[in-house]
Amino acid sequence: xxxxxxxxxxxxxxxxxxxxxxxxxxxxxxxxxxxxxxxxxxxxxxxxxxxxxxxxxxxxxxxxxxxxxxxxxxxxxxxxxxxxxxxxxxxxxxxxxxxxxxxxxxxxxxxxxx
Amino acid sequence: xxxxxxxxxxxxxxxxxxxxxxxxxxxxxxxxxxxxxxxxxxxxxxxxxxxxxxxxxxxxxxxxxxxxxxxxxxxxxxxxxxxxxxxxxxxxxxxxxxxxxxxxxxxxxxxx
Numbered sequence: 001x002x003x004x005x006x007x008x009x010x011x012x013x014x015x016x017x018x019x020x021x022x023x024x025x026x027x028x029x030x031x032x033x034x035x036x037x038x039x040x041x042x043x044x045x046x047x048x049x050x051x052x053x054x055x056x057x058x059x060x061x062x063x064x065x066x067x068x069x070x071x072x073x074x075x076x077x078x079x080x081x082x083x084x085x086x087x088x089x090x091x092x093x094x095x096x097x098x099x100x101x102x103x104x105x106x107x108x109x110x111x112x113x114x
Numbered sequence: 115x116x117x118x119x120x121x122x123x124x125x126x127x128x129x130x131x132x133x134x135x136x137x138x139x140x141x142x143x144x145x146x147x148x149x150x151x152x153x154x155x156x157x158x159x160x161x162x163x164x165x166x167x168x169x170x171x172x173x174x175x176x177x178x179x180x181x182x183x184x185x186x187x188x189x190x191x192x193x194x195x196x197x198x199x200x201x202x203x204x205x206x207x208x209x210x211x212x213x214x215x216x217x218x219x220x221x222x223x224x225x226x
Contacts, residue, residue, distance in 0.1 A: 045217035
């Protein structure tokens with residue numbers, strides 16, 4: 001079975017500091033894609049970052065970067081220079097070439113404190 | 115704005131009733147996905163359509179059904195509603211199997 005685990009239900013960080021959200025997954029597939037989605041209080045699901053498993057280089061989008069460890073099946077999200085607008089639920093998600101659906105973790109609620 | 119639209123934004127109804135949620139995918143996207151998010155929980159995949167045909171089914175109840183029309187918009191029908199069906203229902207679309215899914219704003223369903 002393909003599963004996604006986010007072991008941190010809640011986290012907090014001071015504004016301007018750095019925080020890392022953890023995600024592990026389980027799959028026997030070799031070709032897959034990993035995502036982090038942000039869900040602010042508006043409840044909109046917003047794509048933060050995407051990583052292809054065949055790429056060794058970690059994806060980066062401005063203040064957001066990932067640490068993708070394929071052998072360990074780990075996919076953490078680092079948010080640098082945290083801003084108040086980063087306060088949201090963050091979901092890690094996983095998708096393969098063979099499956100049509102996307103599997104989501106349970107989410108981590110991040111609060112950025114002023 | 116993801117380009118995916120969903121209507122209505124909010125829906126309040128009573129137990130035993132039937133409702134229809136509507137989704138229009140991004141221009142050019144052939145695949146539509148439906149997800150259910152209960153309060154403070156993750157997203158559960160319900161069903162996927164590709165160019166009018168059902169492609170995958172997840173944890174979708176028999177009381178729920180969906181379809182995708184020739185203009186590629188999709189509808190999710192929920193019948194014999196129960197209190198536990200209260201949730202946020204998301205639609206997402208993507209162009210190919212390797213593309214990212216882009217989500218609509220969701221429809222919040224409240225069953226009283």
